[in-house]
Amino acid sequence: MTRPVRLRIAPSPTGAIHLGLARTALFNWAVARRCGGRFVLRIEDTDRERSTAESEAAILEGLSWLGLDWDEGPDLGGPHGPYRQSERIDSHREAAGRLLEAGSAYRCFCTTERLAKLRAGQDARKQTPAYDRRCRDLDPAEAAVRAEDGEPFALRFAVPPGETRVDDLVRGEVVFQNAEVDDWIMVRRDGNPTYNFVVVCDDVAMEISHVVRGEEHLVNTPKQVQLYEALGSEPPRFAHLPLMLGRDKKKLSKRSGDVSLGDYRAKGYPRGAILNFLALQGWALDGETEVFSLERFVEAFRLEDVSKGGAVFDPDKFRWLAGEYLRAEPVGDLVRHCAPFVAGAGQLDPTSQRERAEWLAAVAAGEQERISLYSELPERIAYLFAADDAVVWEPKAEKNARKQGGAVLAEYLDWLRPRLSKGVDAAILRDDTRAWIEERDVGFAALFQPLRCALSGKAGGPDLFDVMEWLGAEACLRRLASGVERLAVVREGER
RNA sequence: GGCCCCUUCGUCUAGUCUGGCCUAGGACACCAGGUUUUCAUCCUGGCGACAGGGGUUCAAAUCCCCUAGGGGUCACCA
Numbered sequence: 110m111t112r113p114v115r116l117r118i119a120p121s122p123t124g125a126i127h128l129g130l131a132r133t134a135l136f137n138w139a140v141a142r143r144c145g146g147r148f149v150l151r152i153e154d155t156d157r158e159r160s161t162a163e164s165e166a167a168i169l170e171g172l173s174w175l176g177l178d179w180d181e182g183p184d185l186g187g188p189h190g191p192y193r194q195s196e197r198i199d200s201h202r203e204a205a206g207r208l209l210e211a212g213s214a215y216r217c218f219c220t221t222e223r224l225a226k227l228r229a230g231q232d233a234r235k236q237t238p239a240y241d242r243r244c245r246d247l248d249p250a251e252a253a254v255r256a257e258d259g260e261p262f263a264l265r266f267a268v269p270p271g272e273t274r275v276d277d278l279v280r281g282e283v284v285f286q287n288a289e290v291d292d293w294i295m296v297r298r299d300g301n302p303t304y305n306f307v308v309v310c311d312d313v314a315m316e317i318s319h320v321v322r323g324e325e326h327l328v329n330t331p332k333q334v335q336l337y338e339a340l341g342s343e344p345p346r347f348a349h350l351p352l353m354l355g356r357d358k359k360k361l362s363k364r365s366g367d368v369s370l371g372d373y374r375a376k377g378y379p380r381g382a383i384l385n386f387l388a389l390q391g392w393a394l395d396g397e398t399e400v401f402s403l404e405r406f407v408e409a410f411r412l413e414d415v416s417k418g419g420a421v422f423d424p425d426k427f428r429w430l431a432g433e434y435l436r437a438e439p440v441g442d443l444v445r446h447c448a449p450f451v452a453g454a455g456q457l458d459p460t461s462q463r464e465r466a467e468w469l470a471a472v473a474a475g476e477q478e479r480i481s482l483y484s485e486l487p488e489r490i491a492y493l494f495a496a497d498d499a500v501v502w503e504p505k506a507e508k509n510a511r512k513q514g515g516a517v518l519a520e521y522l523d524w525l526r527p528r529l530s531k532g533v534d535a536a537i538l539r540d541d542t543r544a545w546i547e548e549r550d551v552g553f554a555a556l557f558q559p560l561r562c563a564l565s566g567k568a569g570g571p572d573l574f575d576v577m578e579w580l581g582a583e584a585c586l587r588r589l590a591s592g593v594e595r596l597a598v599v600r601e602g603e604r
Numbered sequence: 605g606g607c608c609c610c611u612u613c614g615u616c617u618a619g620u621c622u623g624g625c626c627u628a629g630g631a632c633a634c635c636a637g638g639u640u641u642u643c644a645u646c647c648u649g650g651c652g653a654c655a656g657g658g659g660u661u662c663a664a665a666u667c668c669c670c671u672a673g674g675g676g677u678c679a680c681c682a
Binding site: 119120121123153155156158159217221224228235236237238239263265280281283284285286289290291293294296297298299301303304305308323324325326327328329331349351352354356358359360386389390391392393395396397398399400416417418419420421422423425426427428429430432436476477478479480505506509539542543546553554556557558560561567568569570571572573574 | 645
């Protein structure tokens with residue numbers, strides 16, 4: 110029996126978007142899009158203490174930014190609303206009542222103290238902690254009376270005997286002995302339902318056909334499958350994704366470094382690179398192609414092809430991929446993406462960026478192959494904005510320059526001065542300088558290393574004549590003059 | 605500890621279902637060359653893995669069993 114393909118992402122609004130959540134969202138979204146199904150966003154805010162509206166807003170914003178658009182959600186509405194779990198409490202109560210009626214659930218009057226004691230005893234005997242089912246055999250009528258009288262109770266699921274099979278799209282069939290499953294709590298004594306209960310209620314109500322989530326949920330699955338059966342609903346297809354791991358091979362967490370989507374956005378990782386990298390965590394296109402578009406991913410993605418083993422997060426590869434995307438961008442896009450960082454560094458405010466758009470585009474294009482993240486541009490081009498006497502000479506650049514000495518640079522400056530009276534034309538200057546070097550037979554390095562150091566303080570960078578054009582004649586001459594001076598002075602340590 | 609999952613280069617992975625084309629492929633990182641005015645990009649090459657042990661078979665990374673290791677999970681959190 111086939112039913113409409115419907116997938117969902119169900120984040121709890123208790124913090125920033127974790128990379129794991131982003132990948133889960135991506136995989137769910139991809140299946141929905143590939144199959145022409147629907148992608149649903151549901152906010153799992155049953156933990157009233159930790160859930161915040163800001164976090165919810167941030168999650169919607171983050172997913173939109175990634176381009177993982179949903180068809181139904183708290184902001185859009187839809188035929189299966191509401192899409193905020195806290196607003197579905199009535200339907201949860203109704204389901205709980207039905208289960209109680211049917212005998213699939215029972216009232217548990219055990220006090221927290223008794224449970225704690227029970228647990229302590231089990232711990233002492235090195236047994237697996239589990240509820241001893243004391244209230245399971247209470248007469249329902251009697252239990253109803255006690256409840257009526259105001260005695261507090263929680264609602265537990267009565268786990269049936271036998272075994273539960275989970276047919277997982279990634280892992281194949283996994284069998285659990287029901288005897289190993291605890292009579293878990295569905296509704297707390299304060300009346301609030303728990304995760305394992307509501308997630309199933311809502312997935313049933315929203316007609317979710319595929320549940321794709323992290324492997325940490327695999328052990329919850331038998332409970333949920335049993336609940337589907339008690340509710341008289343067909344369970345969805347499950348797919349448990351391999352965990353994303355930190356260097357320590359443990360579940361990726363804040364301890365492992367930057368794990369939130371926002372961290373990487375803030376560092377200027379291109380959107381496409383983030384999606385591409387996430388797709389590579391547990392999946393490969395053809396084993397050869399590493400860089401591919403979202404469209405290509407959707408076209409090729411199949412849950413059956415997801416690998417089973419955990420994936421250790423590799424920041425180096427992520428950064429490399431970011432560079433691939435950044436370098437492939439048209440300059441216009443590059444400038445647009447770098448703009449906030451350029452403004453943030455106090456180099457050019459938005460107005461100036463508009464006024465000097467052409468100049469900025471040339472500069473950005475000049476550095477494109479040297480940066481991997483948008484945030485790296487400002488540092489690379491800081492020398493263009495620095496006061497002439499505030500250009501910092503990097504150690505390596507100065508070392509190179511000093512090795513060549515300042516004599517050639519001094520001669521070049523004299524030759525150059527009259528030629529810059531009408532400004533800098535990179536193309537002409539480049540040819541003329543080459544001729545000058547050949548004529549004098551001094552070698553490229555003898556001029557270029559001191560020259561680059563004097564102009565930018567850097568050991569590497571874009572074409573020097575482009576740099577001169579960006580800097581302008583005045584600044585060039587001033588920097589060369591002070592460079593000659595500085596190179597003439599032998600430093601203490603070098604004597 | 606119980607239960608469950610997993611195990612191919614340091615890392616991400618292809619190959620495993622449907623044994624032979626695998627003297628195990630690609631990528632990141634690393635190393636060495638080349639191109640370049642420099643740095644970077646780019647190009648070429650190198651390093652480097654089937655966790656171990658038993659079977660089955662003419663043939664096993666691929667099938668079966670055992671062992672070891674890693675991870676997840678054991679809440680009136682989600």
